[in-house]
Each structure stands twice: as C-alpha cells, then as structure tokens.
Amino acid sequence: MRFSDEFEARFAEMVPHYPTKRSALVPTLLYAQDEVGFLSDEVIQELAGRLDLTELEVRNVISYYSMLTTKPRGKFNVQVCTNISCLVRGGEEILHHCAKKLGVGHKGTTADGLFSLEEVECIGACSWAPAAQVNYDFHENLTTEKIDKVLDEYRKKATQ
Amino acid sequence: MADVTLTVDGKKVTAPAGTLLIEACKTVGIEVPSFCYYPGLSLCGACRMCLVKIEKMPKLQTACTTVISEGMIVTSDSEEIKQARKSMIELLLGNHPLDCPVCDAGGECELQDMTFSYGAAESKFMEAKNHKDEQQWSPVVFFDRPRCILCYRCVRVCGEGMDVWALGVQNRGVSSIIAPNKEDHLECEECGMCIDICPVGALTSGAYRYKTRPWEMKHVGTICTHCGDGCKTTLGVRRADTGMEIVRGDNRDKSGTNGDFLCIKGRYAFDFANHEERLSRPLIRRDGKLTPSTWEEAFELIGKKFAEVRDRDGGAAIGVIGSTRTTNEENYLLSKFARVVLKTNNVDHHRTADFPVLAAAVRDKADATASMADVFTAPAILLIGNNPTEQHPLLAWQIRNNVRLHRARLYVINSNPIKLRQQATSFTEIAAGAEGKVAAFLNGADAAVDVLVNSSMDREAWIALREKLRGEQNLAIVFGSEIHGTDLSNLVKFGSGISGAKFVCLADYANSRGAADMGLYPDLLPGYHPTAGNSEFHREWGDIPQAAGLDLHGMVDAGKAGKLKVLYVIGSNPVGRLNIDPFAFSKSFVVVQDMFLTETAVMADVVLPAANAYEKSGTFTNTCGDLQLVKKAGEVTGTKADFEMIVRVADAMGFDVRKLVPFGGGTHADMGQSRGAQSGEADRHAVWLEAHGLEPKMSPFDPTTILDEIQRLVPGYDVSRMDLLAGNSQHTSLAKAGSGVAHRPESIAPANDDLFSSGTLGRYSRTLKSVVESHQVKPAEVAAD
Numbered sequence: 001m002r003f004s005d006e007f008e009a010r011f012a013e014m015v016p017h018y019p020t021k022r023s024a025l026v027p028t029l030l031y032a033q034d035e036v037g038f039l040s041d042e043v044i045q046e047l048a049g050r051l052d053l054t055e056l057e058v059r060n061v062i063s064y065y066s067m068l069t070t071k072p073r074g075k076f077n078v079q080v081c082t083n084i085s086c087l088v089r090g091g092e093e094i095l096h097h098c099a100k101k102l103g104v105g106h107k108g109t110t111a112d113g114l115f116s117l118e119e120v121e122c123i124g125a126c127s128w129a130p131a132a133q134v135n136y137d138f139h140e141n142l143t144t145e146k147i148d149k150v151l152d153e154y155r156k157k158a159t160q
Numbered sequence: 161m162a163d164v165t166l167t168v169d170g171k172k173v174t175a176p177a178g179t180l181l182i183e184a185c186k187t188v189g190i191e192v193p194s195f196c197y198y199p200g201l202s203l204c205g206a207c208r209m210c211l212v213k214i215e216k217m218p219k220l221q222t223a224c225t226t227v228i229s230e231g232m233i234v235t236s237d238s239e240e241i242k243q244a245r246k247s248m249i250e251l252l253l254g255n256h257p258l259d260c261p262v263c264d265a266g267g268e269c270e271l272q273d274m275t276f277s278y279g280a281a282e283s284k285f286m287e288a289k290n291h292k293d294e295q296q297w298s299p300v301v302f303f304d305r306p307r308c309i310l311c312y313r314c315v316r317v318c319g320e321g322m323d324v325w326a327l328g329v330q331n332r333g334v335s336s337i338i339a340p341n342k343e344d345h346l347e348c349e350e351c352g353m354c355i356d357i358c359p360v361g362a363l364t365s366g367a368y369r370y371k372t373r374p375w376e377m378k379h380v381g382t383i384c385t386h387c388g389d390g391c392k393t394t395l396g397v398r399r400a401d402t403g404m405e406i407v408r409g410d411n412r413d414k415s416g417t418n419g420d421f422l423c424i425k426g427r428y429a430f431d432f433a434n435h436e437e438r439l440s441r442p443l444i445r446r447d448g449k450l451t452p453s454t455w456e457e458a459f460e461l462i463g464k465k466f467a468e469v470r471d472r473d474g475g476a477a478i479g480v481i482g483s484t485r486t487t488n489e490e491n492y493l494l495s496k497f498a499r500v501v502l503k504t505n506n507v508d509h510h511r512t513a514d515f516p517v518l519a520a521a522v523r524d525k526a527d528a529t530a531s532m533a534d535v536f537t538a539p540a541i542l543l544i545g546n547n548p549t550e551q552h553p554l555l556a557w558q559i560r561n562n563v564r565l566h567r568a569r570l571y572v573i574n575s576n577p578i579k580l581r582q583q584a585t586s587f588t589e590i591a592a593g594a595e596g597k598v599a600a601f602l603n604g605a606d607a608a609v610d611v612l613v614n615s616s617m618d619r620e621a622w623i624a625l626r627e628k629l630r631g632e633q634n635l636a637i638v639f640g641s642e643i644h645g646t647d648l649s650n651l652v653k654f655g656s657g658i659s660g661a662k663f664v665c666l667a668d669y670a671n672s673r674g675a676a677d678m679g680l681y682p683d684l685l686p687g688y689h690p691t692a693g694n695s696e697f698h699r700e701w702g703d704i705p706q707a708a709g710l711d712l713h714g715m716v717d718a719g720k721a722g723k724l725k726v727l728y729v730i731g732s733n734p735v736g737r738l739n740i741d742p743f744a745f746s747k748s749f750v751v752v753q754d755m756f757l758t759e760t761a762v763m764a765d766v767v768l769p770a771a772n773a774y775e776k777s778g779t780f781t782n783t784c785g786d787l788q789l790v791k792k793a794g795e796v797t798g799t800k801a802d803f804e805m806i807v808r809v810a811d812a813m814g815f816d817v818r819k820l821v822p823f824g825g826g827t828h829a830d831m832g833q834s835r836g837a838q839s840g841e842a843d844r845h846a847v848w849l850e851a852h853g854l855e856p857k858m859s860p861f862d863p864t865t866i867l868d869e870i871q872r873l874v875p876g877y878d879v880s881r882m883d884l885l886a887g888n889s890q891h892t893s894l895a896k897a898g899s900g901v902a903h904r905p906e907s908i909a910p911a912n913d914d915l916f917s918s919g920t921l922g923r924y925s926r927t928l929k930s931v932v933e934s935h936q937v938k939p940a941e942v943a944a945d
Binding site: 054057063064 | 327328331332340341
C-alpha cells in the first residue's frame with residue numbers, strides 16, 4: 001500500500017509527538033481517508049501494521065467516529081444538520097430538499113459519484129442554523145435557494 | 161504499602177493504600193454490585209451499578225474506580241443509591257430480551273440476580289426492543305446481541321488476560337456492539353473465557369447451549385485430564401440412560417490454581433466420554449476376532465494367562481505399560497502390582513520429561529521446585545524451550561498475568577519466536593536443539609557460547625544475559641523437554657547459585673508427573689528409588705525383583721524375539737503415539753485397558769473398557785508437582801476404573817488383594833449414589849466423612865487406601881490430607897526423593913500437542929475436531945448485521 005509523499009511526511013512528523021504509537025491513529029485515519037476517499041481494507045491493514053494495532057482495534061475506532069467511513073462516498077459529502085437548533089430553523093427541509101435534488105437518501109451517493117448525502121447531529125454551528133457541512137467547509141443560514149446554489153457550485157467545481 | 165482507614169456504612173475498614181473502594185468493601189463483607197468491574201482486569205466504569213455515596217463528593221461515585229483515602233466516609237446502601245441502581249437496571253433491561261426461560265444463563269445470570277435485588281420489574285419504555293438474530297462466531301462461541309449489557313468483560317479478558325485481542329467494541333452509544341476480529345467470525349484460541357466471564361447470556365457455548373438448565377446439573381470441580389498443568393474444571397453432570405452424562409465444563413468452581421482460566425480443552429473436551437465408539441463391554445479375541453464377553457470370563461482368562469507365564473517363564477517375560485492420564489493411586493498400584501504380583505520390573509510409560517534426573521539433581525535441596533501458583537508471583541521467570549501458549553496454556557496464563565499485574569521480568573530463550581515473547585523483558589532466539597548448550601553456558605561453560613552466538617546475540621550479549629539472570633532473586637526456571645539428562649543437571653547447578661530459584665520441568669500429560677513419581681519406570685520404584693537397593697518399598701513390598709527391567713523399546717525388542725509373553729497396557733497407546741511396530745507383540749498375550757479401540761487395543765487379546773479420569777476419584781500431580789484431588793463426575797455404564805481392574809486381575813491370579821490394597825472393614829456400600837432416587841445429588845454420607853477427615857475404605861477398590869500408602873511412603877507426598885480433600889492444591893517436594901538414574905534422552909518423546917489436540921484422547925472429542933475443521937475451512941459467508 002502506497003500513500004503520497006505528503007501523507008508520509010505528515011505521518012513521520014506526527015507519530016513521535018505522541019507517547020505511544022497508537023495515539024496517532026485518529027489523525028492518521030483522517031489523512032488516509034482524505035487521500036483515498038474512504039478507509040479500505042487495505043488502508044486498515046496498513047495502518048494497523050504501522051501502529052502496532054490489530055485490524056479489529058482500528059475498525060473499532062473507525063466505527064466510533066461518524067466522520068470516518070469504510071465505504072466509498074461521493075467526491076463531496078453533504079452533511080446536513082438536523083439537531084435542535086437547525087431543526088427549528090428548517091434543517092429537515094434542507095435535508096429533504098437535498099435528497100430530492102440529488103435523488104439519494106441518507107448515506108446515499110449519486111450515480112455520478114459526485115455527491116453523497118448524510119443527516120448528521122450537531123456540527124457546532126447553532127448560531128448560524130440551519131447549517132450543512134460539505135467535506136470540511138461550512139455553509140450557514142441556509143435556505144433551499146441557498147443550498148441549491150451551494151450544490152451547483154460544487155458541481156461546477158467538479159467539472160473544472 | 162501503608163494502610164488507610166475509612167468508614168463504610170459505619171464500619172471501620174483498613175486496607176492498603178491504593179486499594180479500590182469496591183475491594184475494600186469486600187474485606188468487611190459489604191458487597192457492592194457491579195457488572196463491568198472484574199478483579200484482575202483493567203477498570204472500565206461502564207455499568208454504573210457500583211455507585212456509592214462518598215461524603216464531600218458531589219453526586220454518587222463508582223466504587224470500582226475510586227481508590228480509598230484516609231478518613232473517607234462511604235455509604236453503600238441508601239434510598240438514593242437503590243434508586244440509582246434500579247434505574248440502571250431499567251436502562252439495561254430496555255433492550256434486553258426477557259427470554260430467561262430459554263436463555264442458557266437463566267438461573268446463574270448476574271442481571272437476573274440484580275433485577276431481583278433491586279426490583280426493577282417495571283419498565284417505562286414503550287418502544288419496541290432492538291432485536292438482532294444470534295450469530296455463530298466459531299464452533300464454540302455464539303453471540304446473542306440483544307442480551308449483551310456492554311460490560312466489556314469479554315473484550316478485556318480476551319485482550320488483557322489471554323493476549324488474543326479477538327473481541328472489540330464497534331459503533332457508539334446505544335448502537336455499540338461487541339464484534340469479533342474477522343467481521344462475522346472469530347479467529348482466536350477458542351478458550352471460551354469470554355463465555356464464562358459474560359454476566360448474562362450474550363455469549364454462549366456451542367457445546368452446551370439449550371442442553372439443560374444450571375440447576376438440573378450436579379457440579380463437580382475436578383482436575384482436567386488433558387495437559388500437565390492441572391487446571392480445575394467444573395463438570396456439570398446430569399442423569400442419562402448410560403449413567404451420568406457430562407454436559408458442561410466451565411469455571412464455576414474457581415478454587416483451583418487456574419482461578420478464572422480454562423483453555424478449550426478444559427472447557428469443552430470432555431465429550432470423548434460420550435463418543436459413540438466408547439467401549440462398554442470387555443472384548444476377548446476368539447478366532448482372530450475381538451468379541452464381547454462378560455467381565456468374569458475376561459478376568460478369569462487374564463488371571464490364568466498372567467499366572468501361567470509368571471510361573472513358567474518368570475516375571476521377565478511380562479511387560480507393563482502404564483498411563484499418563486490415570487490417577488496416582490492407579491499408577492502406584494500398577495507399579496506395585498507389577499513388582500509384587502507379576503514379579504517384573506518391565507514397567508514403562510510414555511515419557512515426556514526427564515523427572516528422574518530432576519529428582520536426582522534437587523533431592524538434597526528444600527523448596528527447589530515451583531508450584532503453578534509460584535509462577536504467578538515470582539519476580540522473575542526464565543523460560544527455556546517449549547511453547548506454553550500452545551502446550552501449557554495455564555502456565556502461559558500465569559506467566560502473562562504475572563508480567564501484566566506484577567511486572568515480573570520474563571526471559572525467554574527459544575528456537576521459535578513463541579507468542580510469550582510479547583511479554584518478555586528479553587527474547588533470545590537460538591538454533592533448534594541448542595537448549596542444552598544454553599544450560600551448559602549458564603552453568604559456566606563459556607565455550608558453549610560459540611554455538612549460541614548469532615547475528616542478534618553476540619558473545620558479550622550472552623554474558624550480559626547470564627549476569628542479569630545471576631543477579632535475580634527467587635527466579636522461576638521453567639524448561640521444556642528439550643532440556644534433559646546432563647543439560648538438566650547443569651541448569652539445576654546454575655539455578656543453585658541464585659537465591660530462592662525454583663524449577664518447573666514441563667511434561668505433557670495430565671498425570672505425567674504422577675506416573676514418574678509413582679515409579680512407572682523399569683529401573684525406579686515410586687519416589688525415584690532404584691529397583692536395586694533396600695528402600696522402604698523393598699521392606700514394605702517384600703520380595704521384589706532387583707535388576708532393572710526393560711523399557712518400552714526393550715519390550716518391543718523382546719516381543720519381536722518372542723521373549724515377552726505377556727504385555728499389559730493400561731490407558732496408553734504406544735502403537736499410535738510412539739510409532740511402535742504393531743506386529744512387535746503378535747506373539748505375546750496382550751491385555752489393553754482403554755476407552756476406545758486404539759491402534760494398540762486392536763491388536764490385543766483382551767480389551768477391558770476403562771473409565772476415564774472424569775469418571776473416578778483419586779489424585780493427580782501436575783507438571784509442577786502440585787497434588788490435587790480428582791473427583792468422580794460422569795459415569796458410563798459398563799466401564800470400570802483401572803484401579804478396580806488391576807485389583808481384580810490380581811484376585812483372578814489368586815493373589816491375596818489385601819497385600820496389594822490395605823483396605824479395612826469388609827462391608828460394601830454404594831457411596832457414589834449412582835442409582836436410585838437420589839442419583840446425581842451430593843453424597844451426603846461422603847460429605848460428612850470428608851468433613852471429619854475420615855474415609856470409608858471399605859472396599860478393595862477404594863483408592864484412598866492406596867493414597868494412605870502413597871502419603872506414607874512416597875517422599876514429598878506427606879502433604880495435608882485435609883487441605884487436599886478440601887480441594888486445594890498441595891505442592892509436593894522432591895527434597896527426599898530417591899537417587900534417580902541417568903536416562904537415555906531418546907526415551908523422552910514430547911507429545912507435541914497444541915491447543916486443539918490432546919494425544920489419542922483428543923481424537924475422540926467432537927468439539928476439538930469441529931474447531932480444528934473450522935480453522936481449516938473458511939466459514940461460509942453469513943450476512944453481517
């Protein structure tokens with residue numbers, strides 16, 4: 001299994017910062033996921049070996065965190081919050097709108113592999129509810145028109 | 161550590177600093193309930209059942225994670241605490257199915273007990289319970305997810321205790337789930353510790369599920385019949401049409417040295433007893449075919465033949481092969497029977513370790529051998545050869561947990577990268593067969609180091625290792641059968657220079673040590689006294705042959721030459737296990753006592769159906785020399801204990817059995833309660849006798865009569881009878897052993913069993929077989945949940 005030089009440099013930099021190797025697992029998983037798109041069996045095996053863990057231990061951690069995934073998802077992961085603040089400010093509506101527009105449900109991926117949709121719990125953007133997160137970027141004070149624009153922009157980005 | 165005094169429920173409690181509150185409470189008889197807390201495992205604080213009130217602390221605190229401190233004032237029981245615990249139970253029961261009437265754990269379930277204690281019978285939850293179908297993770301492990309209360313005991317015992325790490329927790333919060341390491345199945349040592357430690361019926365045993373209920377069995381804590389470690393296994397027995405059937409093996413009786421531990425063999429491999437090929441009638445060869453006969457016919461024929469050959473050709477024409485799975489009493493009786501009745505020293509057994517040399521080397525030292533319990537407490541351990549994880553699972557458990565809990569230093573020297581290297585302070589890999597050189601080098605023969613030096617260990621490193629070992633105190637020196645003869649003496653000499661050093665010599669079968677101690681040798685009597693000489697045995701047993709007899713290979717040669725007219729084999733399969741030519745004894749009259757028609761039994765003239773170690777009483781000596789009581793659990797109609805058979809053969813030869821077995825009285829009583837309305841219940845009469853230190857000894861088939869003689873005559877066996885009967889292990893000593901003899905190392909044949917095999921016996925265990933098969937074939941894909 002080969003990662004990019006950038007990943008390797010980050011990994012080598014990071015591991016000695018922790019008292020035990022295994023502590024570097026979560027950031028390593030995030031970097032690996034960003035690079036590969038998801039945490040494949042191959043990635044899990046490789047990282048378990050590097051950090052002296054069993055594959056089961058790595059899977060335990062992956063399953064704990066909702067931002068880590070073992071299944072491929074779209075290029076842009078649209079995460080719509082429907083927790084209390086977003087809910088009262090129309091989060092559900094945003095979610096349903098996205099579902100209709102993208103033609104996929106919760107944890108679904110569009111046929112072109114561009115978007116996946118996810119209903120998530122609080123993402124800490126209550127002051128600007130309703131909010132959604134696409135990959136690492138936040139989009140706040142959403143309306144159905146606004147989210148349309150956001151999605152269109154990402155679609156444009158993909159074709160560039 | 162300094163003591164700390166605190167108050168719990170108005171009672172003053174004093175305990176060493178660092179003690180956990182839950183443990184301190186136990187010392188004054190206050191039981192704080194808990195699911196996730198388990199002594200010896202890491203702390204978890206997950207179940208919130210052990211909540212107590214500690215003055216000056218806000219909110220209730222978990223007693224399992226709180227370390228006691230001076231002046232602490234604790235309340236372990238109040239309305240507030242009761243309410244908190246009741247609510248916890250209610251939450252646990254939120255998804256827990258109420259299938260207690262069919263659940264294996266019903267009747268011995270901790271959740272059931274707590275629900276009764278705290279009365280959380282009502283539930284405010286209206287939602288449908290989360291249900292998932294049960295999953296089979298291996299032939300012996302089943303998982304019922306909805307019953308799981310997420311105490312993580314299984315995860316911790318598998319990882320920390322067993323160093324297997326096959327179980328994990330996936331997901332989060334209410335959707336957390338215990339998961340096996342291979343998605344839908346387990347790849348592990350199949351020890352079943354996870355099942356035993358599960359407080360509910362979430363993990364159940366493939367060998368036991370849905371067979372019976374805990375209260376329908378009688379539970380007998382006896383010694384495992386497989387490897388030489390001597391674990392106590394609790395056998396659950398139930399009446400069956402063939403006698404008493406063993407339905408379950410587990411850890412219910414935790415009084416053994418093994419405590420919580422049992423491996424796959426101790427837990428599941430009792431099922432050979434119910435194998436369909438089990439013999440239940442004597443067989444006599446007629447017209448070349450083994451045909452069923454009566455016991456009387458068989459004994460009469462054996463008695464006539466044995467006496468005839470002894471009187472015509474002398475004892476030298478008779479050979480005896482004993483067993484490493486029969487009790488000490490049977491081995492002693494056989495040794496005595498051979499010498500006194502058959503007048504022969506042609507006695508041997510399947511040797512897996514060089515005990516005679518060990519005895520000779522330590523006979524003038526007190527406390528030279530370590531008990532199995534010592535291995536858990538020794539500050540340092542040197543392990544040369546063997547692979548305990550596979551061959552001595554309890555020993556491996558003791559070593560591993562000594563390192564984990566007491567930070568013992570473990571020095572491993574092995575020709576393979578064995579698993580215990582993971583716990584080792586230093587692991588030194590050597591070439592196969594170089595173990596003897598290690599012993600020589602440790603004992604000061606510097607020249608031996610040339611063979612040992614390799615790319616990772618140069619001369620200086622070896623010398624440094626030796627210096628480090630010399631600097632240890634109370635070192636436990638554990639070695640496998642690779643070390644024997646002069647090498648063994650060298651190792652003992654090296655150990656003698658270390659203050660408090662103790663030895664463990666590893667042999668492979670349940671009573672290998674007992675067979676050696678009881679003198680199943682052609683040149684040694686019990687207690688390693690040479691046959692030539694004037695020991696106590698010569699005085700007690702009377703006129704016995706002095707010249708050393710033939711060992712197993714000598715008997716084979718004599719058989720081929722037509723000089724061995726009789727061969728008497730008890731619970732041994734030399735043809736199958738030691739590659740003996742099956743035609744070597746075709747000119748001899750061969751009698752075999754066994755459970756099955758083994759490769760040896762098929763060539764016999766008479767085969768007697770034997771009871772196994774789970775079906776009789778007596779004692780076993782484990783490889784460390786710990787003497788333990790073997791209790792009768794199962795019973796298969798039509799079989800007899802080897803003890804009874806030997807006595808009856810002597811009787812059939814016209815020998816006065818009182819001279820063989822010093823029994824008293826003369827009346828007969830059915831003490832075993834094998835029949836009638838109370839069958840299967842505790843033998844109250846025997847319980848009373850045991851409690852008063854008395855045994856009936858009314859019949860010539862009572863092994864305690866021979867135990868008396870063993871304790872009186874065999875050096876080192878004069879341990880407390882009361883402790884022994886109470887079920888404790890008693891360490892025997894080799895300090896006053898006989899002088900032993902030098903043996904041919906080639907006579908030692910390691911069993912080479914692994915976790916899933918157990919000599920001839922293992923082949924008749926369906927469970928072991930199914931596990932081995934499951935490891936060979938990848939299980940079919942099962943839909944993950």
